[in-house]
Amino acid sequence: xxxxxxxxxxxxxxxxxxxxxxxxxxxxxxxxxxxxxxxxxxxxxxxxxxxxxxxxxxxxxxxxxxxxxxxxxxxxxxxxxxxxxxxxxxxxxxxxxxxxxxxxxxxxxxxxxxxxxxxxxxxxxxxxxxxxxxxxxxxxxxxxxxxxxxxxxxxxxxxxxxxxxxxxxxxxxxxxxxxxxxxxxxxxxxxxxxxxxxxxxxxxxxxxxxxxxxxxxxxxxxxxxxxxxxxxxxxxxxxxxxxxxxxxxxxxxxxxxxxxxxxxxxxxxxxxxxxxxxxxxxxxxxxxxxxxxxxxxxxxxxxxxxxxxxxxxxx
Amino acid sequence: xxxxxxxxxxxxxxxxxxxxxxxxxxxxxxxxxxxxxxxxxxxxxxxxxxxxxxxxxxxxxxxxxxxxxxxxxxxxxxxxxxxxxxxxxxxxxxxxxxxxxxxxxxxxxxxxxxxxxxxxxxxxxxxxxxxxxxxxxxxxxxxxxxxxxxxxxxxxxxxxxxxxxxxxxxxxxxxxxxxxxxxxxxxxxxxxxxxxxxxxxxxxxxxxxxxxxxxxxxxxxxxxxxxxxxxxxxxxxxxxxxxxxxxxxxxxxxxxxxxxxxxxxxxxxxxxxxxxxxxxxxxxxxxxxxxxxxxxxxxxxxxxxxxxxxxxxxxxxxxxxxxxxxxxxxxxxxxxxxxxxxxxxxxxxxxxxxxxxxxxxxxxxxxxxxxxxxxxxxxxxxxxxxxxxxxxxxxxxxxxxxxxxxxxxxxxxxxxxxxxxxxxxxxxxxxxxxxxxxxxxxxxxxxxxxxxxxxxxxxxxxxxxxxxxxxxxxxxxxxxxxxx
Numbered sequence: 170x171x172x173x174x175x176x177x178x179x180x181x182x183x184x185x186x187x188x189x190x191x192x193x194x195x196x197x198x199x200x201x202x203x204x205x206x207x208x209x210x211x212x213x214x215x216x217x218x219x220x221x222x223x224x225x226x227x228x229x230x231x232x233x234x235x236x237x238x239x240x241x242x243x244x245x246x247x248x249x250x251x252x253x254x255x256x257x258x259x260x261x262x263x264x265x266x267x268x269x270x271x272x273x274x275x276x277x278x279x280x281x282x283x284x285x286x287x288x289x290x291x292x293x294x295x296x297x298x299x300x301x302x303x304x305x306x307x308x309x310x311x312x313x314x315x316x317x318x319x320x321x322x323x324x325x326x327x328x329x330x331x332x333x334x335x336x337x338x339x340x341x342x343x344x345x346x347x348x349x350x351x352x353x354x355x356x357x358x359x360x361x362x363x364x365x366x367x368x369x370x371x372x373x374x375x376x377x378x379x380x381x382x383x384x385x386x387x388x389x390x391x392x393x394x395x396x397x398x399x400x401x402x403x404x405x406x407x408x409x410x411x412x413x414x415x416x417x418x419x420x421x422x423x424x425x426x427x428x429x430x431x432x433x434x435x436x437x438x439x440x441x442x443x444x445x446x447x448x449x450x451x452x453x454x455x456x457x458x459x460x461x462x463x464x465x466x467x468x469x470x471x472x473x474x475x476x477x478x479x480x481x482x483x484x
Numbered sequence: 485x486x487x488x489x490x491x492x493x494x495x496x497x498x499x500x501x502x503x504x505x506x507x508x509x510x511x512x513x514x515x516x517x518x519x520x521x522x523x524x525x526x527x528x529x530x531x532x533x534x535x536x537x538x539x540x541x542x543x544x545x546x547x548x549x550x551x552x553x554x555x556x557x558x559x560x561x562x563x564x565x566x567x568x569x570x571x572x573x574x575x576x577x578x579x580x581x582x583x584x585x586x587x588x589x590x591x592x593x594x595x596x597x598x599x600x601x602x603x604x605x606x607x608x609x610x611x612x613x614x615x616x617x618x619x620x621x622x623x624x625x626x627x628x629x630x631x632x633x634x635x636x637x638x639x640x641x642x643x644x645x646x647x648x649x650x651x652x653x654x655x656x657x658x659x660x661x662x663x664x665x666x667x668x669x670x671x672x673x674x675x676x677x678x679x680x681x682x683x684x685x686x687x688x689x690x691x692x693x694x695x696x697x698x699x700x701x702x703x704x705x706x707x708x709x710x711x712x713x714x715x716x717x718x719x720x721x722x723x724x725x726x727x728x729x730x731x732x733x734x735x736x737x738x739x740x741x742x743x744x745x746x747x748x749x750x751x752x753x754x755x756x757x758x759x760x761x762x763x764x765x766x767x768x769x770x771x772x773x774x775x776x777x778x779x780x781x782x783x784x785x786x787x788x789x790x791x792x793x794x795x796x797x798x799x800x801x802x803x804x805x806x807x808x809x810x811x812x813x814x815x816x817x818x819x820x821x822x823x824x825x826x827x828x829x830x831x832x833x834x835x836x837x838x839x840x841x842x843x844x845x846x847x848x849x850x851x852x853x854x855x856x857x858x859x860x861x862x863x864x865x866x867x868x869x870x871x872x873x874x875x876x877x878x879x880x881x882x883x884x885x886x887x888x889x890x891x892x893x894x895x896x897x898x899x900x901x902x903x904x905x906x907x908x909x910x911x912x913x914x915x916x917x918x919x920x921x922x923x924x925x926x927x928x929x930x931x932x933x934x935x936x937x938x939x940x941x942x943x944x945x946x947x948x949x950x951x952x953x954x955x956x957x958x959x960x961x962x963x964x965x966x967x968x
Contacts, residue, residue, distance in 0.1 A: 177627065346602075348590060348597050348601060351583060351587045351590050351591060352591065354580070354582055354583060354587075355580045355583055355587070355588075355591045357580075357582065358580030358581055358582035358583055359578060359579065359580040359581065361578060362578035362579060362580060362591070363580070363591055364562075365540070365542060365562060365572070365574075365578065366562075366566070366591050366592045366593075366594065367562045367563040367566050367594055368591070368594065424581070424582050425580065425582040425583075426582045
């Protein structure tokens with residue numbers, strides 16, 4: 170009997186490998202990064218990206234795509250830097266209802282059978298508009314507890330790594346181990362059979378979108394904790410980063426195939442890729458292109474592995 | 485298990501369902517008693533799937549009643565049906581491929597929730613798999629997408645018979661054996677008899693008539709949304725059953741005319757482990773053996789060897805008729821015409837623009853030729869019944885100029901009448917010099933072939949030609965343990 174790795178485990182190999190290689194390359198270029206402080210500096214911006222990636226993953230698990238995450242995280246950042254600091258109760262209320270709106274978007278998409286891309290693209294303008302109304306110019310200030318949380322210095326490992334591990338474990342428990350996670354992935358895999366088993370698809374979609382909203386709110390709060398103030402455009406690139414993170418981490422656009430641990434690793438990889446290029450002294454003009462090249466290389470590896478996996482699937 | 489042996493588990497009274505102008509059910513009355521297996525037969529489009537959907541609560545009839553255990557149920561739904569122990573194995577595979585078997589069990593059994601459900605779900609499904617298919621060799625932690633099509637069907641059947649708190653009382657099996665080989669089908673049918681003997685009820689739908697005849701207690705024949713015959717199984721035989729369905733099948737249609745093809749040129753060959761594979765011009769070559777023993781892989785290898793994955797060839801040697809319609813045959817959002825013409829767009833285009841007049845003309849010609857039952861080729865492909873969708877896929881392949889046609893068990897779940905029509909077309913095309921390479925899980929189809937390769941454990945182990953193509957020979961070759 171040879172060892173049979175589950176296809177999910179095989180999917181985690183590439184993201185883990187690319188993160189290791191990037192990390193090794195960064196350490197080689199800049200050995201001083203290999204310290205508690207250095208690692209924290211390298212990776213702390215990955216925490217909000219990882220949270221946004223998990224949020225995106227919930228939506229992708231039900232075969233939808235959320236194009237409003239970037240604008241939504243910016244909106245949350247603005248709420249955090251203004252209301253959540255000055256009037257915590259109102260701020261909390263706004264954030265909770267924003268999650269409610271997210272769940273509602275899921276319901277509308279399902280009931281009216283609308284393409285999620287269109288609806289969330291529309292919603293992104295709503296969130297961006299609300300954010301500009303709150304903070305027309307960059308400003309505001311992070312609540313003290315958020316600041317404390319994001320700059321905490323736990324023993325042994327820097328906060329960025331501790332937070333990433335916690336995010337990965339929590340998301341793994343919800344998505345891969347809980348009944349709700351199974352239901353959400355089941356909707357992505359075969360909606361009809363889930364429906365025939367007597368489940369409410371609307372509720373499952375609402376739950377997926379609601380969880381996405383919850384994690385996106387966490388992303389916005391974490392981001393303000395790092396930047397200390399907010400701006401209406403602070404997280405616009407998160408939309409594409411989060412999609413890339415899910416895919417890098419072994420997820421797929423359709424079929425409910427997602428991996429929370431992979432998604433967090435994907436977010437870390439994306440963040441590191443930026444630092445790596447800075448260490449290489451590549452001019453910022455070329456960095457975005459080079460980042461794209463890294464993405465393409467990793468995804469090409471993934472494709473290659475998928476082929477190998479497929480060949481091995483019918484022994 | 486059974487509450488009362490004299491009251492029907494489910495009783496449908498005078499159900500009428502219409503989709504637009506189409507009457508899918510036209511006043512059907514059907515009572516399922518505890519401890520009986522009802523065989524349900526009929527053409528594709530006779531209303532079998534519709535009555536199944538009414539029984540499992542997925543469809544509310546516009547008229548008619550549903551009663552259970554002598555109690556009339558006015559608000560019947562999927563949830564109520566499941567709570568009363570109604571389970572269903574659908575014609576198309578309906579598990580979530582991205583989830584493991586255990587997780588699929590969780591989805592199917594809502595009552596499994598709570599802490600530690602994984603352990604309970606694994607226990608439930610493994611117990612059922614062991615009961616229905618002893619020595620199945622499937623691990624419940626495997627992802628369904630990694631299983632073969634036969635294994636998926638086994639899991640699905642075991643899922644229907646599994647008991648996680650609410651015992652199954654009525655199990656509906658809609659073409660359950662279509663992807664199983666003979667020995668697995670046998671195991672399943674034996675389990676059906678055990679289940680029925682213990683007081684359970686089964687509605688069994690199959691196009692393989694001898695399975696229906698030997699497994700059912702009572703046979704219900706449907707036609708055009710109505711029940712046309714309902715008698716104990718013992719009063720039917722193969723012939724009278726086909727007659728009752730109103731099918732035009734003739735026994736002698738199954739006999740192959742002996743043809744001498746040894747002199748014809750070889751058009752395609754392939755050498756893998758085992759015997760070499762060759763096919764001659766105008767030949768119908770069968771691939772037989774137990775399901776999932778490498779027949780599909782040979783077809784894919786033949787296709788891959790003749791096509792270029794970088795640039796499509798304008799005059800490909802081979803074309804493919806897929807077996808799994810939903811997975812890799814039909815473009816679900818397209819019209820019938822588009823689905824038909826996709827393979828021959830090169831021939832229908834000038835300057836890279838599709839000639840719509842040509843396309844429509846060719847579509848109309850094939851609609852007539854193989855009798856695709858639709859008022860308009862511009863209707864959506866999913867408006868057709870399964871058998872007619874399959875005909876469209878045939879037409880798609882036959883309308884190309886490819887001289888070799890690969891068929892991957894394409895008759896799965898197709899009614900007898902449609903099959904006969906397609907067999908006839910295959911014979912005509914073969915006489916014109918086309919070569920058919922045909923993987924089939926049905927013995928009747930294999931016997932139509934001029935020459936048959938039998939597969940065992942992913943290797944061609946036998947070649948039968950002419951009069952040697954008999955059921956006995958094929959079964960011997962399929963099961964024979966390699967000498968050594």
